[in-house]
Amino acid sequence: MFLKRQMPAIIAIGVGLFILFGHFINNPNVQGFVNNDATQWFDIIASFAIFLGALNMLKLQVLKVVKKQRNWQYSILAIFGFAFAIFAGFFFRGANYITLTDIHPQNVNKLVEYISTVQEVDDPVLMVKGIQGSLASYEIPKIFISRSSAEAFSVTISGIAKDVTLGVKPWGAHVQIKGSLFSWMFFKIFTPLSSTMFALLAFFVASASYRAFRIRNFEATLLLVAGIILMIGRVPVGELVPWWLVSTLMVFGIGALIAPLIPDKKLLFGIIIGGIVLTSGLGILLDWNLAVNMPAILSLPNISEWIFDYPTAAGSRAIMIGIALGIIATSFRIILGIERPF
C-alpha cells in the first residue's frame, strides 16, 4: 500500500518542489538536473511506456478479429500495418546499395544512362561531374529495397568499372535513408494519410465558420462583421476597397445599432441617408481619393490591423493570464499533494 499510495506522492512532491526551487538555485548540478536530466528521465520512462501502448493496441485489434466483433475487418488492416512497420523497422533493412571502384572515364556517360533507368536524374551534367570527381570509388545514388534487384542492376553495370560491390546500410540508419523499405512506407503511405487528415481541416473550418457566422444574436453578428473585415483586410484586394464603400458600410452599421432606439422608420431612413451624403460630401470636399488625405479608419487593412492588435490581443491575453494562473494553481495543488491524478 505504501508503494502504491504514499510513494508516488512523496516522489511527486519532492521532485516538484526541487524543480520549482531549482530554477532559482545557482548550482550547475541543480541546473543540469532541472534543465536536462529531469526531462530526459521523463523521455526514458515514456519510451518504455510505448511498449505498453503498442501491446494494448495490438491486443485490442487481435481480440476484435478473433471474436469477429463489429467492424472487425478494419482491425486486420491495423494489425497488418503494425506488423509491417515492425518488420520494416526491426527485421528487414531493405537498404541495399552499389559501389563502383575504378570507373573508366569514358564510361561515365554510359553509367549516368544506366542510373537514369532506375532512378530519376534531375541534372545529368551535375551527376557526370560528380562521378568524374570520384572515379576511384562511387556509390550509386539509388537504394534498392531487395538484394535481388540490386544484384540484377550490378550485373547490368558490371562492365562500367573494375569492381562492383554490393552493400547494405547499417541497422538504425536504414529507417532514415531515402529509398529504404521503411522510408518508402513512411513517405508513400504514412505521410499521404497524415496529409489527408490535415487537409480535411479545410472543410471542417468551412462548416464551423458557417455555423459561427450564422446571424442569431448580437455577438454572432459582431463576429461575422469582424471576420469579414479581417478576411478582406488581410488580402491584397482589401487595399482596393474605396473609402466611400467603407464609410457607407459604417453608416449602415451605426444605423443598425441605433435602429432599436428609433421607432420611427422614416426618421431612421433619413439619418442613414443623411449620414451617407455627409460622409460622401466630406470625402469629395477633402479629397479622400488621395491616400494621404484619407482617414486611416476608412481603410480596411487598417481596420483589420486594429481589430487584430487591440480587441483580439486584449481578449486573448486575458484568456492567457487566466490559463497561466490556472496552471500555477493546478501545479501548486499537485506539488502539495492536495490533488493526485496519479
Place this chain on the structure above:
Amino acid sequence: MNNKLLVISGIASFIIFIYWATFGSWFITGNAPTFVGVIIVSATIFYYIDGAKSGKEIYLRPIPGLKAIEEAVGRATEMGKSVLFVPGISDMDQVDTVAGINILSHVAEITAKYETDLNVPTCRAIVMESAREACRESYLRAGRPDLYYDDMVHYISDDQFAYAAGVNGIMIREKPAACFYQGKFYAESLLLAETGNSIGAIQIAGTGSASQIPFFVTACDYTLIGEEFFAASAYLSNKPELIGSIKGQDIVKFMVMILMVSVFALDSLRQLGILNFDILVLLGLN
C-alpha cells in the same frame, strides 16, 4: 491569523531573506521578481486553502459546462449509447493533460453510477496508465468496481493525425451520445469536434491551448475557457481545500490586475517626467 499561517509566512520571509542576503551566490541573479512572485502566489493560494479547510464558506459561480457533464452522461444513458472521453494528445508533462485526467475521474464516477459505457482513447501510453488508474479509483468510489475493465482506456497512436483518425473512426462507428475533449489539443481539435457535431453528440470541451478555444467554442455545446478548465476538478470534487485554491487563484488574478494598472500608471507618470522612479527596472522588465 492562525498558527499554521504564521509558520508559513515565517518560512516564506526566511526564504526571501536568504535570497536577498546571499544574492548572487546561492541564487540566480535576475530571477528575483519571479522568485518573489512564486512566493506571493504560493502564499496567497495556501492562505485560501487553509481558510477553506477551516470551514470558511467560499462561493463559486456556476459554470454551465461543468453543470452539463452529468446531463451529458444522463443523455447517453437514456439513449443507451456510450460516452467518449478524449484526454488530448500531450503527455503527462503538460498540466492540461493532468487537469483532463482529473475531470476524467469525475466523468468516470458518473458513468459508473449510471452504468454507462465509457470509452477513453489515448495518444500516449503514460496517459493511458494514468487514466486507467483514475477510472479504476472512480469506479471503486462509485461502488461499481465490477463495471470497470482496463480496456475502456486504450491506446491508439502517438501520432497526432493517426490519433485523430482513430478517434474519428470510433465516433463514426459507435456514435457516442456524449463527447468530452479535456486536455491539450492542437490542429486535431476541430477534426474531432466537427465529427462529434456531425454525429449529434452533446460535446463538452476544455483546454489550455488558447489557439484551439475558438474551434471548440464553434463546434461544441459547452467549452471550459481558460481558468475554468483548470478549476473544473476542484469545482466538481467540492473539496474545501481544492475550492480554496480557486479562491486563491482569483485573488492572485485580482492582484495581477492591480499590478498591471499600477505599472501602467507609474510608467506613464515617469514618461511624463512627473515621477523619477522606473517600475519596469524594479520588476526586471527593463
